[in-house]
Amino acid sequence: MSDWTIGIIGGSGLYAMDALQDAQWIEVSSPWGTPSDKILCGTIGHVRVRFLPRHGRGHAIIPSKVDARANIDALKRAGCTDILAISAVGSLSEELPPGRFVCVDQFIDNTKGRPSSFFDNGFVAHVSMGDPVCERLSKHAAKAVDKAGGEVTMGATYLAMEGPQFSTRAESRLYRHWGAEVIGMTGMPEAKLAREAELPYAMLAMVTDWDSWRDGEAAVDVGEIIEQMNANSELAKKAVEAFCKGLPKKRTPSPIDRALDDAVITAPEKHDRDLLVKLDAVAGRLLRS
């Protein structure tokens, strides 16, 4: 076995992974809340895999109530070194038709009121989000889609909306003006929290629909999305398998493994002990050193 432990967050349409060897659903509890489901632990090739369906098996969890803090914390506790998130997205760009896979490289967070940090009074930390995804993982993901026989675009800006309703036509056009190219409801705060937890994160998005910006065309509806999701999910599973098998045997360190090194600003005498206890996984590297 290599030293990669890959957390896969399964999005809409991806609720389990048959490719895992010796797979077992294991309950991992978190002081931050309830993770979306048990975590499916197993291996693919030389890589340990920890798979968590973002909306739970049976898709019972609405985007606004996905507990991203509990999910990221649970994946960290399950030993993950890196995260590959899979997400169904609408297209805001003529260049990205339904069926296309996209390695997202930027995010705009337009969600409302979701808990979006592990840090708080008594342990204030400001991580850098200028480059929110791990380029190394994204490149491996793009290669894997290609290997699995899919079409992939490297680099796109993801607009995270609150939902669960889809956008109005005016909102959809506005997001295009902002420079967004795909839209979903879950990529934020997930990517921020992964960075706070020092977990390199990449998002492989599957385009399921044209969002509602096209004059004279029908607005997006969930039936169309489910049809495209079903058409894409086998390819997504193959891509995840190829991703794991394509990783080098040795994991060299990533700068994201030490994202908290220069981020914490609170003086030690002002630390909140109860918060530090909750941060034992997320910031454990710092707290134990």
Ligand SMILES: CSC[C@H]1O[C@H](OP(=O)(O)O)[C@H](O)[C@@H]1O
């Ligand atoms: C089923 S359509 C809307 C739903 O799909 C996306 O989910 P995920 O990002 O978990 O793949 C989108 O964000 C919405 O939650």
Ligand SMILES: Nc1ncnc2[nH]cnc12
């Ligand atoms: N058009 C869309 N808007 C928001 N989230 C989505 N997920 C898939 N398609 C979407």
